[in-house]
Amino acid sequence: MCNLAVRDTKGKVLPSLMSSLNRYNNARRQKRYGPFHYKYVTSKPLGRGSGPKDQYVFLYRQETVNVTDTYQYDDTKKDRDVFTRDPFAIRVKAPKTEIGEFVLIPLQATADGALQEIDKLYDVYEEIKEKWNIEDVMLLGDFYADCGYVTKKSRQTNRLFTSSDFFWLIGDKVDTCARAGTDCAYDRIVVHGKPFLKAVEPLSAQVFNYKKTYRLSQDLVMRVSDHFPVEVNLKTVSSGPRLMTGHPLFIVLSLIVSLSCTLSVFDTK
Template identity: 40%
Template sequence: MLSALILLLNFGGAAALKICSFNIKSFGGSKISKPDVRDIIVESISRCDLMLIMKIKDAKGKAFDQLMTHLNNRSRTRANEFSSVISERLGRKSYKEQYAFIFRQKMLSVKSVYQYPDTQTEDEDAFAREPFVVWFSSPKTEIKDFVIIPIHTAPEAAVKEIDELYDVYQNVSQLWQSDNFVIMGDFNAACGYVPKRQWVNIRLRSETEFVWLTGDKLDTTVKTSTKCAYDRVVLRGEKMIEAVNPESVEVFKFKDNLASLSRRLWP
């Protein structure tokens, strides 16, 4: 199951910041060329200050730029409201995907980016799509900077990849001087992909300094036949954890909220 939902969280201060995660099913030229589909995606992104986009599968490299153009052209009074940063194409063999972050420029800026190399001794190539890590500056919020580690796991390797995110955190925390971390994305962390008996083998779960905002019973799927908490948000850092209200996490059911637009995206 591929998630096509948005996970929202807010942390306060001088201004609240809405951070979201969206796995767009096989985003590329076909979707961006359909006005009704494009409108759903643009409307969903515009609801957030910072959006992680997953499963960009555009080999030609044009669809994401077109998405940004449509997003920034939607309002004449707020030209170039959003900026972005995108990874290289990631994956084994011929199958490739990209991560991207889209953010409001008046709220955020990028301090640094880091493509996790996934070359650990005796554990090389642990990820199908290595995390593209971004360090953000957020001067208007209580938390002035934070790091996001994104992930879209391979479903059949979800247990291993979620566990390996602990190593990614350790690596990045040594590289950058930030205490505030958000690990988020499509973990495939439920149902048949992560059986209950396997949670004890996942360090990101067993180490108590990590706080999971998304519970195991949260439904982040779009099909009515499934109810699985595939998408997750995990926090690390005392100030970050204190700044976030756990009840602010939501699943945006765009098929319900934007029903008139959504039929051709996920029929």
Template identity: 40%
Template sequence: MHYPAVLLLLLPGGAEAFRICAFNAQRLTLSKVAREHVMDIFVRILARCDIMVLQEVVDSSGSAISLLLRELNRSHKTQVLDSYVYEDKDDLFAREPFVAQFTFPSKVLPSLVLVPLHTTPKAVEKELNALYDVFLDVSQRWQSKDMILLGDFNADCASLNKKRLAELALRTEAGFRWVIADGEDTTVRASTHCAYDRIVLHGERCQSLLSSAAAFNFPRSFRLNEEEALNISDHYPVEVELSRAAPRVQPLGLAALLLLLLLLLP
């Protein structure tokens, strides 16, 4: 079955930082969320975020998402300004990126673009290099360089070794910041340690607001054993927090100021 490329949910996140998340929910079906304990964990994961990129939704009826949304209050902290599905003329993507532009509650950055992607393991390098072309297309269409590329990139282990990872356009071209580190584990199984799921920031204003980025270890947070956690997904969500204002430059202390004056004296 062909999965939807991405589902974007606007959710009631925290009050201070603005949290953007991506989560490969591993075949999210109606029967999966119909289980009460599974629904409870999903709601707790989703409710932490202001925007959630939910991947591997396998439900043509839309009932699974309706059930989830019924348990969540809709957020008014952001709204979609525009969106489009990237025109994949050369058929490079198994799931064409669905790109969206959101309002952002910051005077520094009034709007932000999200570019989600779920690669297929057999063509990771090809798709991630093509993602750079999507970045260029978005930049030209909306005249914006401030964007976040995120999702299950399969960007580690057997799917993409370190040498091929280092040669990607998104690694060699200036301005891209991979905030989920190469050594991070985004997988639930104890037998694997792979940074499959990634978040990449581009744009000076966007990067200036970066507060934190990490994989969310929901089994540890919700005290689930591995078997219980795998009922939810075999991936951890990955998330980035953006502050609403750029960090202030700290004034020089007296000692530093005196040293600077001494250095400037002839």
């Protein structure tokens, strides 16, 4: 699971969350499935100048996923400083999935710089490919990729949109906003290459409207975030006949505006 905009200035929120999550999870699931243990990986606080600093946080079950490497992209050393919050990549091994190993790169873009930041993700991908010799990459985050910030005309010169090697799993007609009266596909999941696309469960990329699922009030929803999480399932390796395939790996992106950013990867068993 990946959450964006995490602000844990005292370094106490995430350890407390992990302790509570593991305690609750073990109490609820141990008798049926056995215990799962959650861990997390986080970027350093990111942002320009003296303004607020946000973190990218990856939350995962260590029985399902192994984080083998991390990389903090730094475009201040490039020709132009495009990103306000530089992408933070993690390389993971997920042996239960068909894809096996892949890279996750989240981005929390800014509204005014959305088009340039999305285009720059192409360079981030190229750098990761060269560094780790891997092409199976998932880009995900709040791209502001709709509603005036990124128009159809402006996409014509944007490499992440024009390249046939990138597949946008969350489409333009999806509303990822929790705010009433807003209908915009800001949050996206993008994968590189047909092998990765084939490793995705068909039609599994979607918005999780927890307001509707849990019948929450609009006020409570807005206290959590003005974005709904987006999610996707990865196919698992068959343990026999087709009907015996395992539970898909579940990847969630959520945006918690005032508290934290976390990317979490779960086995849906």
